[in-house]
Amino acid sequence: MQDLVFHNTLGGQRQSFVPADPGHVTIYVCGPTVYDYAHLGNARPAVVFDVLVRLLRRRFGRVTYARNITDIDDKINARAAQSGVPIAAITSRFADAYVEDMAAIGCAAPDLTPRVTDHVPAIIDLVTRLIARGHAYAAEGHVLFHVPSFADYGRLSGRSLEDMIAGARVEVAPFKRHPADFVLWKPSTPDLPGWDSPWGHGRPGWHIECSAMIEAHLGQTIDIHGGGADLIFPHHENEIAQGTAAHDGACYAGLWMHNGMVTVEGQKMAKSAGNMLTVRAALERYPAEALRLVLLSAHYRQPVDWSQSAAERAVATLDRLYGLLGDAGDGAIEADPADLAAIEAALADDLAFPRALAALAQLATGIRQAPDPLRQRQLQAALRAAGSMLGLLNKPEEWREQRARMAAAAPRDPADHARIEAAIAARNAARARRDWAAADAIRAELAALGVTLTDQSHTTTWTRQ
Incomplete structure (x- = not known):
């Protein structure tokens, strides 16, 4: 059987996939931040890595697939305040919706779905160890990772120091020892979620969360880490730094895989452009399996356009x-x-x-x-x-039911109904005599009119877009 060969973002080269333990493959994929319904960009990594896990399960005896839920984030806090509801109401609603939407487009549930809020003690422990090893420091209620302490910082993204500083989520603050240092822990005001810690009442930074959940469930080294290409910097770059530094240089992930972004009608998907398309909105118009097929229509590392x-x-x-x-x-x-x-x-x-x-x-x-x-x-x-x-x-x-619903909802022009039925009859006659060229030509003619055919054992049905 052909070896598995994948492109490793870390190093930018193809390599044969050899798990640390052939009897147990571990894979972690960054999941959504749950403050709104999942959009097509959220759906693409779910689909890509679902196919990868299916492949791994055919090759290896045991595969543990983890995909997290980020339920601590400033966007969540803002949405809760805007809606006038508790933060937990926002995260519960949209986490459940994400699971439903990914299942609808054929993604099997991961083996593990860790949530950040369940891992705060593990995060505090990890931050404490980074401080003890000289890779992090406390300052004014914050704890920051000291980037110059990790010599390989920047290897994943290949960015210069200037790019790293410009791309950091946290603005340069006077208490930072280096402009590229990033937050592991930050203080919380009474109106924000927070936990007691050695550095005061606060909450975790974004990057430390995944490292703590990986360590808690999959160990200090995993075989594959995946996510969207937008996460390469700073999120995954920072994960490597803190995850490696906390374990005295042990490999954090053997293979890094990143999927390309989703565009809509050739344009970058963005709220400012007004073209953010949620999975739920797309499902109102098209069958779920069609969404999945579009997301699989380009190589996973390249952008894919929804239209x-x-x-x-x-x-x-x-x-x-x-x-x-x-x-x-x-x-x-x-x-x-x-x-x-x-x-x-x-x-x-x-x-x-x-x-x-x-x-x-x-x-x-x-x-x-x-x-x-x-x-x-x-x-x-x-x-x-x-x-x-x-x-x-x-x-x-399910496909036939969805297509029937679409057909029932679509307006039909009675004037050409008979012509369509006649063309289908002619096509069926061509198929009966095994004249595939003629049958394909008739299908193409009907497709040009927006008519889609579905062949079954003894009949052919049609719908019109």
């Missing part, structure tokens, strides 16, 4: 693939590993999603061109198995 046309293409693609699967298939027939080799190889090669989707399309072509019913059923089994590797094509009933 109406991309979503409609995804719907049409899934209609075709589900139609080729038939109603239920023959459960007694298992996929031949040889038929899955291309998609497995694509995923093993740094999660090459476009190649994996191309392999999926090849299986679909094979089904249509199968020389006999047995081979067709074998390839249908392979298509289902290949789809499962990507978290696709495993919910035919």
Whole structure:
């Protein structure tokens, strides 16, 4: 079987993946800060690393996947004050919504979902050890990590010292020994969440939280650390510094993987641009599986663009693939590993999603061109198995229900209803005589009119966008 090879952000090179313990792989992915509904940018790492974990589980006996919830943050505090509700009401509401939304787009629940508020004692302990080792210091109710104490600082992001200072979240304060020093602990006023500590009543800084949760659940060294590319600096750079310094130089994470950002109609997604698209809003218009397919349509390290046309293409693609699967298939027939080799190889090669989707399309072509019913059923089994590797094509009933709801909600023009039905009849006749070129031409003509076909065992249904 092909080795797993991934791009390591730390060093910027491809490397074979060799876990510290082949019997137990550990992976940690930075989850959301829960003060609002998850947007498509939050959804992309959930989807990317869900596919990675599926791949790891096929290769290794045990995989522990942790994805945290950040429920201490100034944005949360501001939203609670604005809404006039307790902070816990905000975090509980949007954490639950995030879990629901990620499940809706096919992401399996992580093995562990640690929350920052459950780990404050561990955070205080970690900060205390950093002070004792000379890597941190207390000043005016704050505790800061002293960046010059860690010689490798900047290796992950490759940034200059000037860039690090400019990108720091905390403004340069007079009590900082160095402008790049970052906060591990900060004081809280009575109206903000806080805990007693050796440095006064306060709360943790952003970066220390993940290091403490990793240590508490996965140990001092993990195999894979993932997240969005926007977290490389300062968050992950700071994680490496404090996580390594707290353990006397022990490796913090063997492999760093970062997914590219999501744009909307070619533009950077931002509140100021008014184009922040939540998963929930997208689900009101498109089936959940179509969202997932769009997020998988580009290589995970590259940006992916969400657009109406991309979503409609995804719907049409899934209609075709589900139609080729038939109603239920023959459960007694298992996929031949040889038929899955291309998609497995694509995923093993740094999660090459476009190649994996191309392999999926090849299986679909094979089904249509199968020389006999047995081979067709074998390839249908392979298509289902290949789809499962990507978290696709495993919910035919749900897909049909969602498409039926969309069809019922979409207006129809009675004047051309008969023409569409006639074209479908002509296509079915072409398929019956195995004239695939003619059948594809009719499908293309209908698609140009916004008509999407779904082929089932004995019938073809259609919807119009």
